[in-house]
Amino acid sequence: MEQLATYHRRRQALYGWLLVSPALILLTLFALSPTVATFWASLHSRGTIRRPSAFSGWDNYADLIADPSFATVVGNNLLYAGVTIPASIVIALAMALWANAKIPLRGVVRGAFFTPTMLPMIAAANIWLFFYTPGLGVIDAVTGLFGLPPVNWLGQPQTALWAVIVVTVWKEAGFFMIFYLAALQTIPPDLREAAAVEGAGRITYTRRVLLPLLMPTTAFIFINALINSVKLIDHLFILTKGGPNNASKLVLYWVWEMAFAYFDAPRAAAMTVLVLLVLGLIAVFQFRVLDRRIHYR
């Protein structure tokens, strides 16, 4: 009997490991070992034909931080995150409340909100290019009606990043709406009636009842938006290429450029390690703080 149990347990362990091994191998190849290799590369100098790559300690990090473009790019990304996250969350919430209200053509409205989510970022960028093109674009055509001069939205440092931010919010808000919509549908309608009986108006009901109930969803969306603020850079390739003069360059685009245009892999690796650290902190925050509150279901 004892032997049978041991045999059974061993077999379970063997099958378990066999089943996860294909996924584990790919994860090792494309997530774990690259993470280690990135850290390793960040500690080595850039190799040239005459001088092979050698251990250089924290030099790459020191160079990176001393590079004036570092502060610019990190600052840009902070602004990008700081604007796109709250803006897309607020718009997503408004969309969800409306797409859940009893209005005519509700299905069409939902579809309209969600459509940008289905587009490749590259296509979205092409579409927005028509709006931003100086002199020709739609925005200039409209402002021109009021006698305003044409503006090179993508070509001047003050507006380039904002133009990129608008595209991101347009693309993201409908996606986040979906999660709010799902959460709203789980809220019993009696709550609204109870609130109405108590004399609570729309605004009070939304603020005091709906928003607290939607908090777990907001947290979930917040994490996703945070990750997206690192990841969503495809439109930069079309709209600005990070320019003018780094004004709209984001961290991941900088990494791509450093590695694949300037071939300075060690410096790109140093930046990647910093990004991974930030993402790791976000992960710890998610598992330690948010999951405790969300996982009660």
Added chain:
Amino acid sequence: MTASLPRRRALPRAGEAFDTIGAWLLALLWVAPLMFAIWASLRPSGAALGFGDTGFTLDNYRNAWNAAPWLTYFANTLMLVSFTLVGQFVLCTLAGYAFARFAFPGRDVLFVVILMQLFILPEVLIVENYAMIARLSLFDSIAGMGLPYIASAFGIFLLRQAFKSVPVELEEAARIDGCGWLGVLWRVYVPAARPVYLAYALVSVATHWNNFLWPLIVTNSPDRRPLTVGLSLFGAPESGVDIAIVSAATVMVIAPLLIAFLIFQRQFIQGFLRAGIK
């Protein structure tokens, strides 16, 4: 008291009107860019951005179609999307099954390691992943584009949850009928999780149809490029292509997914919902 009664009834109606108008305006604003691109793509070259009475034409589509190997791009995207999806289904099913139903040492630690991949995105590791793809001689291939996404932490997590909710009695019944552990997986768990597979498939196809940065890095020949990379080269301002033709190409590229979305809107939204809510 009597005076407040009609007011109470009027207020919700004002609220409803506000909802309707607000929702419609926002919806209009949200589709306007896309509508404009479609409009511009149908206008004669040079008049794309004007609203003058110059009629409509399909010339832009003809010109755009002839200017790049779109058919190859389409085929590559289709292959990429199916390769990735099939790989994800197989690997995530096996791993999800292990995490849901097998007790093996190190399981919980391993699961946390896999979940970390939700944060350590393949996009961030482009430099070393590129080196890995080169080492495996998979540069400029469909496999090279898809492989880093196949062991999807998200897929493993979703399927583990789905398998866990399958009643153990079903598995026991299948075992009595003589099913082995793979038979149980195939006959009991996979059919039970069918909606999850559908939801995950929609999300995966939409994601990889639209993916750009990684395919850009690991492809260098027109024979292997997916649609997004082809479109980005086609639309680059340096290429000097007319704006009406770029919009025609853009509409062409997004049309298949967009039409699929319009037809299966409910399933798509449900799919994204199911995939997003744990």
